[in-house]
Every structure is written in C-alpha cells, then in structure tokens.
Amino acid sequence: MNKQNILNSIKTKITEKIENFENLIAETRASNNDTKSSMGDKYETGREMLQQEINNLQRQLNEVVNQQVIVQKMTSESSVKIQNGALVKTDKGLFYISVSLGMIIVDHQKIMAISEEAPLSKIMAGMKEGETFSLNNNHQIIEKIW
Structure with a gap:
C-alpha cells in the first residue's frame, strides 16, 4: 500500500x-x-x-x-501501532485513520477514511498487528498496519 x-x-x-x-x-x-x-x-x-x-x-x-x-x-511514514495517520488492514477492510471522508478508492482499493474521533478509531488506538477487537458485536483482527 x-x-x-x-x-x-x-x-x-x-x-x-x-x-x-x-x-x-x-x-x-x-x-x-x-x-x-x-x-x-x-x-x-x-x-x-x-x-x-x-x-x-x-x-x-x-x-x-x-x-x-x-x-x-500528516506524513506517509509507517506506523507500528494504530494512531492518526495509520493505514490499518483488518479482516473486514482497510481503514485510514485521518479525517472523516468515508469511502475512497485508491489504486483500485476501497479504503474507509475515518477520523481518530470515530468509535472504531478509538477502539483500535494503540493496538498492534495480530490483536483483535469488537465493535457492535463485529469482531475484527488487525492483519497489517502501515
């Protein structure tokens, strides 16, 4: 990515x-x-x-x-944990922690641009690859962080 x-x-x-x-x-x-x-x-x-x-x-x-x-x-530097500017791949999709813009398509990939104030961002904040979380009974695994 x-x-x-x-x-x-x-x-x-x-x-x-x-x-x-x-x-x-x-x-x-x-x-x-x-x-x-x-x-x-x-x-x-x-x-x-x-x-x-x-x-x-x-x-x-x-x-x-x-x-x-x-x-x-914001910079395009890689992240090791989830924070503002991190690109996160879970088993449910790609999320870019930045600003609330909704779905964007870049290089034929659907990416959800969400603010760090969004509930999903707040739950994932500080997590690393391999960790799991749940939001609204929707369980997700963090597969990759850029």
Missing part, C-alpha cells in the same frame, strides 16, 4: 470540497442580492432564509478547512 497516494487522494478530495462550498456560498450570496423587491415581509423572510443557508454552508466549509489543516500535518 502506498500511503502517499492515499494522502494525496484525501488532499485532493478536501480541496474539491472546499472549492464546492466556496462556489455554493458565492451563488447563494448572489441569489440573496437578486431577491430585492417591494414585497416587504416576504422579502425579509426569504432574505433571512438565504442568510441561514449561507451560515450553514460557511459552517460546513469551516469543518472541511479544519480537516485540511489536519491532513496537511
């Missing part, structure tokens, strides 16, 4: 998400400016709803920017 390819893929995905949120915010702001009319209260209500949408998008953008900060600090 090439951890650098995985890390690059995550960085690209996060950059795309940031650009998408910035575009959505810009479009929503533009539509907010286009709603000017003489409709009185309806105008104010619509304007407030658009502002709430902008605030919601801004909050989501901030979360993705925080993910980007975390990922920028």
